[in-house]
Amino acid sequence: MRKIFLSITVILCFAQPTFSQSYKVGILFDQFASVRWTIDSMHLRQSFEALDMSVDIQVAHSQLEVQKQQARAMIEAKVDALIIVAVDGSKLEDIVSEAKSNNIVVVAYARPILSSDIDFFIGYNNAEVGQQQALSVIKSMDQGKVMLINGPSSDNNAVVFRDNQLQVLQPYLESGAIQIVNDITLESWDEMSVLLKLYEIKPNMEEINAVIAATDNCVKALMEYVNDEEILKKIYITGQDPTSETIYRIEKSIQNMTALKPIQPLGKKTASLTRALLMGEKDLKFSTLNIEGNTLNAYLFNPTIINEDNIDVFKVLIK
16 A cells, blocks of 8 residues: 555656746837847847747837738737837737737837737836936026927837926926927937938027937937037937947037936846736736826836936946
8 A cells, every 4th residue: 555655646746737838929029220129139038038938039120010910920820928019009909909819918018009908018117218308408507499309109108208308398498498499209210210300400500509319329310410529519418228339428428318228127027027927927016007098007117317427337237
């Protein structure tokens, strides 16, 4: 009897389920024109693969229908999760619906998707980014002329940046201390779109006191357009998503402020939360974000503001 009992015990022990179940994850990017997204793709791949999850990455080159085709192909391939950097977050509700009907976890990464059916949105507090950009300008001057450069209205983040910049500027606009001489909304985030718009409106940069540029990519294009570092040094310029080129600009007083949004923790948290949902875990401590009537579960990181006073501390992170 004892031998039989031991045999059964051994069989039961080996029959215990493993927790190393592998999942398939599809990651859809809008574009790779900005170096920021290639870095995101690297960290996302590393983070998911570290959790024994296979990854398929596709890029739509800013074409909505291409992104939808890629998403449907991944749904047909029976991925377990879709991580989406939306081309247009207001026009992916059909994809979200198809994915959810197939029990696929849907994550809006860095840009919200306007559907209450997504599992969660993960990104940075972009309201804070827009506010800090405008506040830094206010602190730099008592009065003057300001140019705004923000991304396409199809990207909710671009709308949030601009709305919060204007919220901070409003009292100064009403008093007449500050004037907005150019309020640029781009067709897309790529550098060429910024250059084309600048050449179209031909702003006189010698009359502008500050440029609230939403991203450092916009600053790079502005620098090419002006082609005179001495003119730019007289203008207070903001940005976000710094690269190694940002270090040069801040150290040379060509750019004055940027918002750092470290990508590695974003990738790790995306992977861990996605896996937790796939494993059936509850109570994941999301906050709630309401956008145009859609209530989204959200996990938001706060940005770090960088200027000439602290650039040395963050050089290693930016590079």
